[in-house]
């Protein structure tokens with residue numbers, strides 16, 4: 001039998017340390033919200049391949065759509081010979097756009113590509129170059145998105161110089177002591193000290209930060225950014241790579257804010273486990289790029305398109321927006337009882353829209369002091385109990401829950417029981 005340890009050894013010899021893996025196990029197979037390792041051990045999956053599996057592992061509809069596409073063709077390069085699934089997916093995403101008026105959609109492969117292309121399009125449409133993003137934000141590991149990412153370790157430290165003209169504002173998070181006013185005041189300082197607003201192409205924000213710790217941008221902050229963008233001709237990019245496709249109880253996280261972005265970067269759960277990403281934007285903006293300026297060999301792969309079209313059907317048919325809200329309420333009830341229990345390690349800051357739920361490990365009950373070491377220890381204990389669980393956050397103090405929205409109540413309860421057990425003092 002292949003063992004996890006033997007494969008780990010081979011991994012160490014074959015794969016650079018820069019590619020980290022949270023769990024010291026190797027996957028053998030997976031279904032919906034369960035995964036089995038190569039030793040036959042079963043795990044409940046509360047990570048969903050980092051927010052990719054809102055529709056679960058191998059959703060039958062996604063698999064059969066992909067199988068049907070495999071029988072026809074797998075690749076032509078859309079730039080060489082176009083195909084219907086690309087156009088159909090663009091139409092579906094345009095119809096779902098979280099803004100009014102005509103939309104266009106460009107298909108790509110990864111989240112970083114989506115975010116980076118949103119900036120390219122914003123630059124082409126405005127004739128400006130600067131980009132403003134936020135502390136704690138995560139936009140990818142490519143040269144531009146790394147610069148946009150608001151966390152030095154491990155994403156930036158060794159890789160400079162950073163792409164020019166990327167500026168950061170503090171993301172408003174009350175328990176870090178950063179108010180909406182603080183964040184907006186920093187923007188005024190930025191405009192006065194570093195870059196004229198007339199040089200700024202775009203402000204890019206995650207409506208709910210993912211890697212940064214599942215912090216939702218307060219609606220008043222999103223509304224203020226929209227006003228400032230309109231005042232100065234700056235485009236607003238919503239990075240929905242992690243928050244999109246029903247996770248927050250809406251199709252896109254930005255829909256909680258009451259404002260409309262100009263461009264949306266999407267990936268992860270759109271593909272239900274197959275690589276596909278997109279930028280959906282206002283038509284007048286999207287059409288400003290010269291032919292050939294956008295795309296990529298695999299961008300909008302027919303396999304990814306087939307999967308994504310099935311994912312959109314599943315979200316609708318299985319009412320996953322409502323399901324996300326129901327799951328989220330259940331999670332919060334359970335987490336609030338954990339927070340109140342003296343026999344469990346201290347947790348707090350239970351938060352998040354829909355099922356984009358997270359909590360923090362704290363040094364003391366009722367304090368704001370983050371405990372990253374406790375979060376790491378919790379994920380290890382959870383894994384020993386049979387649960388795949390991810391941490392995130394600026395201090396690594398946050399535990400985020402990313403179970404498939406197709407998970408049964410019984411599986412979710414079983415996973416939450418494991419968290420409770422892992423929290424025991």
Ligand SMILES: Cc1ncc(COP(=O)(O)O)c(C=O)c1O
Nearest residue numbers: 110111112138139140210241242
């Ligand atoms: C908000 C956000 N943007 C962009 C990315 C980058 O996506 P990818 O890893 O597919 O390049 C991520 C990945 O975690 C993300 O969460």
